[in-house]
Structure formats: structure tokens, C-alpha cells
Amino acid sequence: MRDLATRIFLVRHADVENPNRVLYGHLPGFELSALGRAQAAALGEKLSAENVRLIVHSPLSRAAETASIINRGLQHPVPMDVDSELREADFSRYLQGVPFWQIPIRRPLWLVHKARRGILPGDEAIEDLGGRVLKVVRRIAREHPDETIVIVSHADPIQAAWILLDGRAHNEREMYRNAVDKAGMLRIELEGEKPVSWQYIAPPAVAKPATAAA
Numbered sequence: 001m002r003d004l005a006t007r008i009f010l011v012r013h014a015d016v017e018n019p020n021r022v023l024y025g026h027l028p029g030f031e032l033s034a035l036g037r038a039q040a041a042a043l044g045e046k047l048s049a050e051n052v053r054l055i056v057h058s059p060l061s062r063a064a065e066t067a068s069i070i071n072r073g074l075q076h077p078v079p080m081d082v083d084s085e086l087r088e089a090d091f092s093r094y095l096q097g098v099p100f101w102q103i104p105i106r107r108p109l110w111l112v113h114k115a116r117r118g119i120l121p122g123d124e125a126i127e128d129l130g131g132r133v134l135k136v137v138r139r140i141a142r143e144h145p146d147e148t149i150v151i152v153s154h155a156d157p158i159q160a161a162w163i164l165l166d167g168r169a170h171n172e173r174e175m176y177r178n179a180v181d182k183a184g185m186l187r188i189e190l191e192g193e194k195p196v197s198w199q200y201i202a203p204p205a206v207a208k209p210a211t212a213a214a
Helices: 034-047 061-073 100-106 109-115 126-143 155-166 172-177
Strands: 005-012 052-057 080-082 148-153 185-191 194-201
Touching (some): 005 126, 005 155, 052 061, 052 126, 126 155, 126 185, 155 172, 155 194
Antiparallel strands (some): 005 185, 185 194
16 A cells, blocks of 8 residues: 655745845734735646645744735635744744844844854754744644645745755755745655655746835
8 A cells, every 4th residue: 555645835935025124033014025925826826736725824924925825826715724833933033123234233143043053042953943844744744645735934944944854964054055035935745744755946937016126
């Protein structure tokens, strides 16, 4: 008897409206930009032929909005669920609200975080960060065998999960060597709860709306 097969699309949320270019982390009020909404709609169209049966997303609004727009683009809307394990990296709570270029000055512990994740209070090692995403992937595979599921999360958790899948070194260089762009995704094939193949799919090419030109 063959092992059960499940396909999971692990999606990074789409582009976010962020005119002041701050690190938004877990802050409320950061919704998708016009470009992000177009990206999410294109993802829904792309995934409409995949017979998606469920969408699970991070509790943060940008992930929830991405998930909702994807769902509207499917041939038949599917149930949606929230899982807190898909949240943004916990260390971003320390960084959030600060413009990117000011982070080394105003958030000096960022340098320790970059040197070695997981040694500061409230930080997560790569194994823990990616591990919580893969825990959701395995649970979904167990609960929805032979189905196609969409999971929407954030850059660092997805990139950490990719490191764990590949068996790469747990360091900062590897975190960004294979970057998942906004609205990009990993397609993961599983037999039972075991990932057997995974492939990066770049974001859909969409025209940049006029309101996103700045």
C-alpha cells in the first residue's frame, strides 16, 4: 500500500503598504498594498487549478488578507483556519516600528541576533523558527492526506523551514541565500508526514498598479 501524498503550497504574504519603510513585525495596521492585492489575486488564479481544499494562515493581518484574496480566486472558496505557529519571527517584536536603516543604531541587539539567532531572550534559533512552520506542515499532512493545502506565513519562518528541509547550516548566510520573495512560495510534496520534495516558485508577474508606483 502506498504512502498517502499531500501537496502544500507554503506562501509568503504579498507586498505590504509601508510608505515609511519601517520593520512592521507584529504591529497591527499593515495591510497589503495595491501591488500586494494584485499579487495575491494572481496567486489565487494560479492556484485555482490545484484543487485546494483548505487555507491556513498566520494571525497577522497581511497574511490573513493574502489568504482571503487567494481564496476568492479559487474556483470554489475553501475553509480557512488560523495557526499562531505561522506567525512572524518573535524577535521582530524588538525591531518593529523602526525604519530599516535605523535598526543597527536604535536596536543594537540586532547585531547579536544576526551573529547567532536564539541566544537572546525572545529570539528563536533557526531550528525553532523553521520547526514550528514544519510542525504545521506535518499536522496538515496528517489531517488532510492526499489533499492540496495552502499555508500563508512570513519570510523568516519560511526561509528557516527551507533550511531545515535542505539540511543546510543554521546561520544567517543561509537564511538569505535562498530568499522567498513576497508572494513567492515553496511547493512541498509529502508522503505521509514526510516531505519528499520541495521547490521554490517565484511570485507571479503582475503589472504594478499606479497607486504602488511610489
